[in-house]
Amino acid sequence: MIMPTPSAATSNDADFIARSSYLVIDDFQGMRSMLTGVLKACGANPRAIDTAANGPEAIQLLTKKRFDIVLCDFNLGHGQNGMQILEEAKFKNLIGPGCCWIMVTAEKTVDTVMGTAEAQPDAYLLKPVTEAVLTSRIAKIRAKKETFTDIDRAVATRDYLKAIRLCEERAATDKVNAIELLRIKCDLLIQTGQSDKARQTYEKILTSRDVPWAQLGLAKVHMQAEQYDAACNLLEKLIDDNRNYLDAYDCLAETYQKLGEHDRASDTLERAIQLSPNSHTRQRVIGELALRTGKLERAEKAFRKTLKLSEHSARKSPEAFLGLARTVGSLANPKEALNILEQMNKVFDGEDVRIKGKAVEGHVYHQNGQAKEAQAAAEQLSAMLDRGNTRHDSEAAREMAALLLVTGHQDKGLALLQSEIMNNPDDEHNLNAIKQVFHKAGLAEQGEAVVETSRQEATRLMNAGILQARAGNHLDAIGKMREAVTKMPRNVRLLLNAAHIMLNYMEQAGVEASLIREVRNNLLTANQLASNESRFVDLMARLEKLTTRTFT
Amino acid sequence: MNQPKSDVALFLASSVHDMKNSISVLQDSIRRNLLQAPHEQSESYQEMSQMLYETQRIHGNLIQLLTLYKFSNDLYPFHPETQELGEFIHLAVSHVAPLLTSRSITLETDIEPDCYWEFDADLINGIVVHAMNNAVHYTSNHLRLVVQVIDHALEIRIEDNGQGFPQQMLDDGIAAMRGVNFNTGSTGLGLYFAAVVAQMHGSRQEKGSIRLENGGPLGGGCFILRLP
Numbered sequence: 001m002i003m004p005t006p007s008a009a010t011s012n013d014a015d016f017i018a019r020s021s022y023l024v025i026d027d028f029q030g031m032r033s034m035l036t037g038v039l040k041a042c043g044a045n046p047r048a049i050d051t052a053a054n055g056p057e058a059i060q061l062l063t064k065k066r067f068d069i070v071l072c073d074f075n076l077g078h079g080q081n082g083m084q085i086l087e088e089a090k091f092k093n094l095i096g097p098g099c100c101w102i103m104v105t106a107e108k109t110v111d112t113v114m115g116t117a118e119a120q121p122d123a124y125l126l127k128p129v130t131e132a133v134l135t136s137r138i139a140k141i142r143a144k145k146e147t148f149t150d151i152d153r154a155v156a157t158r159d160y161l162k163a164i165r166l167c168e169e170r171a172a173t174d175k176v177n178a179i180e181l182l183r184i185k186c187d188l189l190i191q192t193g194q195s196d197k198a199r200q201t202y203e204k205i206l207t208s209r210d211v212p213w214a215q216l217g218l219a220k221v222h223m224q225a226e227q228y229d230a231a232c233n234l235l236e237k238l239i240d241d242n243r244n245y246l247d248a249y250d251c252l253a254e255t256y257q258k259l260g261e262h263d264r265a266s267d268t269l270e271r272a273i274q275l276s277p278n279s280h281t282r283q284r285v286i287g288e289l290a291l292r293t294g295k296l297e298r299a300e301k302a303f304r305k306t307l308k309l310s311e312h313s314a315r316k317s318p319e320a321f322l323g324l325a326r327t328v329g330s331l332a333n334p335k336e337a338l339n340i341l342e343q344m345n346k347v348f349d350g351e352d353v354r355i356k357g358k359a360v361e362g363h364v365y366h367q368n369g370q371a372k373e374a375q376a377a378a379e380q381l382s383a384m385l386d387r388g389n390t391r392h393d394s395e396a397a398r399e400m401a402a403l404l405l406v407t408g409h410q411d412k413g414l415a416l417l418q419s420e421i422m423n424n425p426d427d428e429h430n431l432n433a434i435k436q437v438f439h440k441a442g443l444a445e446q447g448e449a450v451v452e453t454s455r456q457e458a459t460r461l462m463n464a465g466i467l468q469a470r471a472g473n474h475l476d477a478i479g480k481m482r483e484a485v486t487k488m489p490r491n492v493r494l495l496l497n498a499a500h501i502m503l504n505y506m507e508q509a510g511v512e513a514s515l516i517r518e519v520r521n522n523l524l525t526a527n528q529l530a531s532n533e534s535r536f537v538d539l540m541a542r543l544e545k546l547t548t549r550t551f552t
Numbered sequence: 553m554n555q556p557k558s559d560v561a562l563f564l565a566s567s568v569h570d571m572k573n574s575i576s577v578l579q580d581s582i583r584r585n586l587l588q589a590p591h592e593q594s595e596s597y598q599e600m601s602q603m604l605y606e607t608q609r610i611h612g613n614l615i616q617l618l619t620l621y622k623f624s625n626d627l628y629p630f631h632p633e634t635q636e637l638g639e640f641i642h643l644a645v646s647h648v649a650p651l652l653t654s655r656s657i658t659l660e661t662d663i664e665p666d667c668y669w670e671f672d673a674d675l676i677n678g679i680v681v682h683a684m685n686n687a688v689h690y691t692s693n694h695l696r697l698v699v700q701v702i703d704h705a706l707e708i709r710i711e712d713n714g715q716g717f718p719q720q721m722l723d724d725g726i727a728a729m730r731g732v733n734f735n736t737g738s739t740g741l742g743l744y745f746a747a748v749v750a751q752m753h754g755s756r757q758e759k760g761s762i763r764l765e766n767g768g769p770l771g772g773g774c775f776i777l778r779l780p
Contacts, residue, residue: 108629108674127576130647175634209756244627
């Protein structure tokens with residue numbers, strides 16, 4: 001007789017298995033009936049099991065019906081693989097947070113364990129799948145979900161301080177997930193400008209053993225403090241000891257970029273691609289690096305590969321199309337570049353994409369000596385800007401401004417760059433890039449002056465509010481700050497100062513719901529733009545204190 | 553004339569991979585047949601049980617070969633995670649349960665309650681299952697699996713009531729066990745694999761290790777895996 005050893009699966013889990021609905025996705029009929037058999041043996045209701053042979057079939061079923069548990073083969077032959085089905089299902093909201101998605105694979109690979117795909121399954125199961133293993137895994141996933149649901153929700157609503165508190169509470173009782181909780185807590189600390197606390201935790205862990213995630217975390221702490229050499233040393237050693245730790249390659253590539261070593265950055269990513277050839281994001285970054293360093297053939301190859309890899313992915317981005325169009329345009333093939341932009345417009349909707357595409361289109365014409373067409377594109381771009389319903393990052397703004405300046409739309413281009421400077425008056429990298437744009441348009445001298453006056457203007461606008469606050473005129477101060485935020489909605493220092501002044505006011509005069517919302521928005525925007533700002537947490541804590549005092 | 557140089561190691565690895573998948577399918581159907589077979593004493597049942605033992609052995613060996621190949625080419629995603637030992641052993645035992653039943657071998661487990669440890673579950677599961685399969689072969693009718701924390705390390709012991717290991721094997725130690733012994737048919741692969749995997753675990757002060765002993769409560773052989 002075999003002495004039974006206890007299983008973590010409780011009667012509650014058995015209940016869950018009995019009343020759950022299942023979807024089995026596998027391209028082989030034999031595997032489908034095998035997995036169905038195992039499910040039945042676990043106690044699943046045979047009538048609650050559906051099967052699909054490929055991506056489209058699976059998506060169709062997922063659209064019609066909510067499944068509690070999905071068993072999906074990782075490698076499905078042609079078309080979508082298991083990962084892409086999961087991505088699409090998540091992207092289209094076909095599975096809720098309660099759904100257990102289990103990926104079945106023939107073997108453990110770097111991709112399955114450490115892939116940096118945005119959509120991760122709840123578990124990987126190695127074939128052969130047995131009843132005991134499946135039951136145990138379902139129980140484990142449920143326990144994990146119970147631990148992490150609140151934390152995930154807090155992170156999703158960007159209530160980071162609550163998420164950190166929850167991590168601490170849960171880690172004290174949940175021994176299986178304690179390390180994962182600690183890891184997430186440290187990530188959140190870094191994300192909220194509390195690198196010092198994260199550093200202490202990492203260093204404590206690393207005194208007794210070399211734990212890769214803690215070493216990576218420490219490198220990120222260095223990066224946030226702009227200690228790129230230190231980060232670089234750590235990451236190089238980390239990769240030496242853990243050749244297949246893909247996250248470390250991405251981080252090292254980023255560090256090299258910060259150090260201006262673009263060749264090393266791309267070498268690092270090329271090594272990562274050897275290990276995991278199917279990441280379209282990584283291919284895209286390689287393309288962007290190659291384009292920046294003038295390696296056009298390499299850039300074209302990488303962008304084309306990005307498009308091919310993301311063809312079946314719900315998470316493809318327009319950036320690969322834009323990058324490819326820029327590259328091909330620079331290779332003196334304007335027709336193909338325009339063709340690519342047209343394709344992009346078929347796949348993606350939205351003004352934000354259109355305006356970026358228009359800027360690239362204008363540059364393609366300009367580069368290839370089609371002045372009239374470049375002019376027309378610039379006019380269309382200018383009209384789109386006038387409508388004012390697009391949002392763009394600094395890089396896109398510079399690209400648009402560059403086109404406007406070389407096509408004679410000086411005022412528009414200037415305004416765009418002025419706004420960029422005022423939003424980032426202390427970002428040396430951005431300021432230099434803006435000076436470059438002026439330089440290329442033959443306006444170097446004017447550029448220097450514009451940068452200087454715009455920075456002064458940014459300071460003047462912010463100080464107007466601060467001076468009122470110092471004089472004790474709270475409401476005037478708030479008005480001035482609000483005015484400044486409208487003009488510089490991405491100026492981090494301004495957003496934090498505005499929040500500070502508004503909090504001061506409410507701490508004395510009492511809370512106002514609309515002001516609470518405004519402070520919260522300012523703070524979250526600031527954090528999103530610059531996660532290394534240590535003031536964020538203190539201001540957020542003050543806000544929390546105010547809200548709990550009134551609303552509970 | 554120059555022949556294109558073939559990468560034999562790569563061929564070996566991909567063939568091993570292919571064979572492993574075939575064996576896996578075979579193993580699955582034998583296991584299912586065995587569960588459905590009515591008479592435990594019947595000849596076909598015993599034959600199938602033997603088939604299961606052999607396919608499990610081959611499957612285990614192929615996985616170990618493939619994993620060692622991945623180790624040496626930096627392809628194995630080493631991934632330690634916290635495990636609750638009761639559950640972990642329950643799963644390991646479930647892999648050998650049909651074999652134990654078919655051979656009327658009893659198993660007792662003695663697992664420290666509420667015990668959590670961090671290790672790569674797939675690798676350690678491979679070692680434990682392999683060690684139990686091995687013990688099934690050499691025991692007379694009883695196995696004992698003990699899990700306890702001793703001196704800041706997790707120790708997993710697999711004991712049997714058979715004849716024990718040959719004295720030569722104990723004298724030579726783990727390090728000497730490499731290459732095929734044509735007298736016993738032992739390749740030493742299992743022990744070598746276990747030693748390599750154990751080494752990958754542990755802290756800066758102490759690395760993981762394995763050792764063999766004779767005696768103990770059951771008086772037979774004993775395989776011990778120690779993970780600091």
